[in-house]
Amino acid sequence: MAVVVSLALMVTDQRLHHLESVRSVLSVVLYPLHFIVDLPQSASLWLSETLASRSRLQEENQQLKKENLLLQVEQQKLAALEAENMRLRDLLDSSFKIGDRILIAELIAVDLDPYRQQVVINKGSSSGVYEGQPVLDANAVMGQVTHINRFTATVLLISDARHALPVQVNRNGLRTLAVGTGRINELELPHLPNNADIEEGDLLVTSGLGGRFPPGYPVAEVISVSREPGQPFARVDARPMAHLERTREAMLVWTLQPLETLENLTPSAGAETTEPHPEPTQEQQP
Amino acid sequence: MTLSPRRGGLIIALSILLSLLLTVLPLPEWVRIYRPQWYTLVLIYWTMATPQRVGVGIGWLTGIIVDVITGTLLGQHALALSLIAFITLKMHQRLRLFPLWQQSLTVLVLLLIEKLLQLWVMGAVGQPAPPLLFWAPPLVGMLLWPWLFIILRDLRRRFQVS
Numbered sequence: 001m002a003v004v005v006s007l008a009l010m011v012t013d014q015r016l017h018h019l020e021s022v023r024s025v026l027s028v029v030l031y032p033l034h035f036i037v038d039l040p041q042s043a044s045l046w047l048s049e050t051l052a053s054r055s056r057l058q059e060e061n062q063q064l065k066k067e068n069l070l071l072q073v074e075q076q077k078l079a080a081l082e083a084e085n086m087r088l089r090d091l092l093d094s095s096f097k098i099g100d101r102i103l104i105a106e107l108i109a110v111d112l113d114p115y116r117q118q119v120v121i122n123k124g125s126s127s128g129v130y131e132g133q134p135v136l137d138a139n140a141v142m143g144q145v146t147h148i149n150r151f152t153a154t155v156l157l158i159s160d161a162r163h164a165l166p167v168q169v170n171r172n173g174l175r176t177l178a179v180g181t182g183r184i185n186e187l188e189l190p191h192l193p194n195n196a197d198i199e200e201g202d203l204l205v206t207s208g209l210g211g212r213f214p215p216g217y218p219v220a221e222v223i224s225v226s227r228e229p230g231q232p233f234a235r236v237d238a239r240p241m242a243h244l245e246r247t248r249e250a251m252l253v254w255t256l257q258p259l260e261t262l263e264n265l266t267p268s269a270g271a272e273t274t275e276p277h278p279e280p281t282q283e284q285q286p
Numbered sequence: 287m288t289l290s291p292r293r294g295g296l297i298i299a300l301s302i303l304l305s306l307l308l309t310v311l312p313l314p315e316w317v318r319i320y321r322p323q324w325y326t327l328v329l330i331y332w333t334m335a336t337p338q339r340v341g342v343g344i345g346w347l348t349g350i351i352v353d354v355i356t357g358t359l360l361g362q363h364a365l366a367l368s369l370i371a372f373i374t375l376k377m378h379q380r381l382r383l384f385p386l387w388q389q390s391l392t393v394l395v396l397l398l399i400e401k402l403l404q405l406w407v408m409g410a411v412g413q414p415a416p417p418l419l420f421w422a423p424p425l426v427g428m429l430l431w432p433w434l435f436i437i438l439r440d441l442r443r444r445f446q447v448s
Contacts, residue, residue, distance in 0.1 A: 010360065033306060110312060114321075116357060
């Protein structure tokens with residue numbers, strides 16, 4: 001009996017999405033478990049913040065001011081560039097993202113299945129988080145939200161073996177997919193032919209073609225390209241720019257541009273992502 | 287201490303809860319893969335000691351909870367744990383008579399079966415094959431069994447759970 005029920009559950013969970021509500025109800029009930037486990041770490045963090053010495057705080061403050069100044073200088077340039085970009089796009093009659101809304105979430109210190117690349121964050125549907133939402137850290141794309149409940153959400157990292165992300169090479173706009181390998185510091189670009197124009201050190205950014213991630217965010221850096229004459233595809237490895245294993249904060253992004261306009265603009269978008277990929281593209285819900 | 291049968295249930299529930307906490311407790315990266323299957327060990331003990339109370343149903347429920355808190359496919363652990371509970375239920379009378387080391391070996395086999403079922407599920411849904419260290423937790427679990435057994439047995443006698 002139990003075996004049959006479990007098998008049925010697994011199949012439904014894998015293929016359909018009806019069980020999302022069951023899972024979210026259960027995880028609300030089990031939220032105290034995660035909370036208790038996280039308690040020592042959050043308590044020690046709180047203590048170290050509360051008991052910090054004055055001189056250390058001053059030092060930190062000074063450093064942050066310096067950093068802020070530098071960032072503001074760059075921001076000035078950015079504003080001008082963005083305005084120019086908008087104007088040029090106006091001339092070309094194509095729209096561009098207006099901007100993104102961002103919410104900062106903290107990672108909850110719990111260990112999940114060691115063979116999946118997932119983390120839990122402390123913002124849930126009560127903060128407006130939705131399924132499939134992009135998650136970034138300070139440097140680059142981290143992953144996307146897969147399960148939500150009222151107080152927490154589970155994020156599938158881009159390095160999970162079941163995650164694929166449409167990217168393009170920043171240098172020349174070459175589009176491809178970055179597929180996770182299951183190792184936290186490695187991504188694969190499996191569908192590039194041997195003569196593709198890609199080099200070590202190339203920056204990969206999101207292309208926005210999947211419709212989930214906003215375009216233009218950095219994802220990874222190419223670390224090795226090996227072309228074997230006998231093989232149809234080149235072997236390209238990349239390292240995620242996000243500190244997936246170290247970060248403690250994550251940013252949830254709401255893209256302000258509605259999805260439909262993006263699809264209207266690029267009707268070939270769907271075809272583009274599915275074209276070179278034998279397996280289902282995008283990401284599969286676990 | 288004299289207790290009503292309800293209180294005994296509390297002890298069982300608390301020990302399972304504790305094992306679930308240990309399952310999601312953050313550990314350094316290099317120890318993580320050696321984390322024993324606490325919930326399976328506790329489940330085996332209670333099924334063996336109190337087969338009239340803990341069985342396939344409790345095993346299935348624990349499995350579902352493990353699935354939710356560790357973010358695996360819903361039903362993956364439930365399947366494995368209900369099977370483990372079933373096997374333990376079938377042989378609980380023999381298991382009780384075994385000396386401790388022989389019990390540990392049996393537990394090792396049970397833990398390996400659980401891992402094997404997990405591996406099948408992972409293979410069926412297309413996750414990549416895990417490294418060889420995937421099989422380390424059952425060994426750790428086997429080494430921990432005598433201690434866990436003694437602790438839980440003392441708890442059971444102290445609170446007269448039956």
